[in-house]
Amino acid sequence: MENKNIKLSILSDTHILARDLMADNKEFNMAIKYDRKFLVEGEGLLRSALKLASENESKYIIIPGDLTKDGEKKSHLEVSKILKEWTYEDKSRKIFLIPGNHDINNKSAFDYKNLKNTQYIKPKEFFEIYDFLYKDSVLEYYKDSQIYKTYLGEINKKYEREFENSYYAQGYGSYLARINPNLDEKNSLTLIFIDTSIYSCDYEQNHKDGKNNVVGACDKNILKWAIEKIDQAKKRADMVFVISHHAFIPNFRDQRLVLGPFIIKNWNEKFKDKDPRINNKLPIEVLADCGVKFLFTGHLHENGTAKYKSILENEIFNIQTGSTVTYPLPIRHINIYDDLKDFSGFSIDMKTQLIKKFEYENLNGENIKIDNSIAYALKNQLSLKDVLFNYVHSMAKNPIISQMDIKKFLIERLNTNLNLDLSxxxxxxxxxxxxxxxxxxxxxxxxxxxxxxxxxxxxxxxxxxxxxxxxxxxxxxxxxxxxxxxxxxxxMTTDNMIYYYDKLVKKALSMPISTDKHNLYDFSNYIYQYKALDEKTTPSYVVEFFSKIKQSRLLNN
Structure with missing residues (x-):
């Protein structure tokens, strides 16, 4: 590996909204109130994150998607400008990114100043806007492979598509990059970006083009292509990182039930294929059995790590990085060392750093300096109660629930659980x-x-x-x-769903968890605030509840 080590930083879900689309009015203030993001402060936070990467001496930055609030073209151009400035400060710097579910075909793009919809971008435009990042870094696009072209042909035959949409399908934005683009030199870092965002008819929930979904997906054809690239990387004695916007496995137990849209929707579905490296395997399992150890994702706005072990005993870690516009404002730094004699692997040092201070321009055009970002975030961003309230409302308004066909749902469940084929x-x-x-x-x-x-x-x-x-x-x-x-x-009206969801959540969170009358909400709010968990500073009720959880696990085991 060149220079014996690589320093890179990961920052995710920047959700920039162009200043020209903001206004100090009721509509925008409501958007801020019901969104768990620092939209006005977003540009300042992104610049501070880039500064932290520079101070870490990172030459490379990875951004796993959701660069914009809602895919506004003006916002993409703003992000492009900021990233270009960072790379131009040092010609050896590179930024690698991939679209998130907010970035493409997003008809929610809105101009709050003029109170009307604004232009959003199509898949091809994403690569045109960020061309200055892609042109010298990408070794191969998935969309140029024969695997993709064959799959695209099948999709275009299966669905009646407008010609303007016929060039893209699931995984369109996937690509291969390498820290050292010279493939004749061994021992570098190969980066495989898998575009899991849904914006084409093959995976869109209603099989419509020109729409985006919150949930993601990983098509088996992308993995067929990725396997080829992983095999080639192994021959070069490279380390391999895979990057996507959506996680491939839940970050906590039963996440699929409460935060299902934040993982790929086919995470627990085994592929059927002639290739034994794919057949009867989960998406994450395919990567693990190919020797990939690290999958870096974003989307959930939470730092977290989940480990998966395949049937063949191969382990992979799905490492999620939180958002630069959501408490606690984290980014990650990764140092990769090739310091082993007679090369036999890499050692990795990974740490999280919080954005501790930043500057931004408020809606009145005043420049504001924030010296304690954590205190500012806790005071000004949504509390856990607000987050839960918004979640309840979004769940109740989710078309999957509010427009659910109960009869169809029941018949499908009966067919699955009882092995029937009911009419x-x-x-x-x-x-x-x-x-x-x-x-x-x-x-x-x-x-x-x-x-x-x-x-x-x-x-x-x-x-x-x-x-x-x-x-x-x-x-x-x-x-x-x-x-x-x-x-x-x-x-199952929206109002009733909100009422019953809210009632259920409140009842669950009021459950007492300690002898000093603290409840589950107190505990959840403490964890939500990312406070340190050490014996000297952790409240007794938190320690007591953790002890109960551990005892419960021991009993269950």
């Missing part, structure tokens, strides 16, 4: 036939329950001491569908 109509009859061997049965409140097959019609016969009844399967199905419609129309 959309006549499913009650099909279920009763499938489980007819379990009848007759006795139910205390109904007496003897049996099935009768009369000329193809299925009836449920109830015989008790006081009453007798015959229920036609078709009538029972009609009754079920009336109840489902009433549930969808009267229960």
């Amino acid at each position: 959309n109509k006549g499913y009650v009859k099909e279920i009763l036939k499938e489980f007819s061997f379990k009848f007759p049965i006795y139910i205390e409140k109904f007496g003897n329950v049996n099935l009768i097959d009369a000329d193809g019609e299925i009836f449920i016969k109830l015989d008790s001491y006081k009453s007798h009844a015959l229920i036609k399967a078709g009538n029972l199905e009609a009754c079920i569908e009336i109840l489902i419609r009433q549930f969808e129309d009267k229960i």
Whole structure:
């Protein structure tokens, strides 16, 4: 490895909104209130993050997506200008980046000054705007590979697409880079960027082009291409980093249930393919078994590390980096050393640094200096209660929930869990036939329950001491569908969902966790604020609850 070590920094989710799109009005102030981001301060925070990278003597910076608030073209141009300034200070500097879910085909792009939608960018424009970063750093684009071209052809045949959208599909922005672009020299760092953001019809939730989704995805064709690049890197004795916007595995237990959109949606789906390196493996498993040790991601706005071990005992770490516009304002520094005699590997030093001070221009045009970013963030950014409130509202308004087809959902679950193949109509009859061997049965409140097959019609016969009844399967199905419609129309309204979500969250967080009457919210808020966990400063109720958690794990094990 050249110079025996590489210094690089990772900063993520900068979410810049161009100054020209801001205004001190009700609409923008509401946007700030309900968004867990420092939008006005964003440019100043980005410049401070770049300064910290310089002080670390980092020659290389990785940004795993979400450069802009909502993909505004003006915001992308602003980010491009700031990054260009940093690279021009030292010609040996390089920045590697990839789009996030906010950056492309985002119709939420808004001009708060003129209160109207503003221009957003298409996939091709992303590479045009950041061309000064890509042109000297990229060794190969996934979109130029035969694997991608074959896949794109299949997608264009499968879906009716406008010609203007026919050049891109899932993974369009993926590429290969290397710290030392001279492939004849060994022992460098290979970077494989996997574009997990969804903005094309093949993975978009309604199979529409020109739209973006919060959740990400990793198509198997990208991994086929990536495997080739990993194999080539191994032959060069390179270390390999894989970078994507979305995480490949949950960062904590049951994340998929509460923060599912912050990981790739196919994270737990095994691929089917002729290639044994991919077949019957999870996306993260493919990388692990190829020898990749580190996957760097963003998106969640939280620093975190999750470890995965494959069936073949290969380990990989999914390392998430928090946002420069969200408390506690972290960036990461990584030093990679090739200091082992007769090269046999690399040693890595990784640390997190918080942005401790910055300057920004407020909405009145005044220059503001912040000397204690942590205190400023705790005072001015959303509290945990605000975050939970916003989460509850976003969940209730999520089309996946608010527009859920309950009948379809139930049939899918029954088919999956009971290994059935139920029809959309006549499913009650099909279920009763499938489980007819379990009848007759006795139910205390109904007496003897049996099935009768009369000329193809299925009836449920109830015989008790006081009453007798015959229920036609078709009538029972009609009754079920009336109840489902009433549930969808009267229960699953946005207002009701917010009410019940809020009630449930409040009840859960009010649960006492310690002898001194602290509750789960107190504990969660303490952890949310990233305060140090050491014996001298950690409150007794936090220590006590951690002890209970550990005891619970021991009992479960």
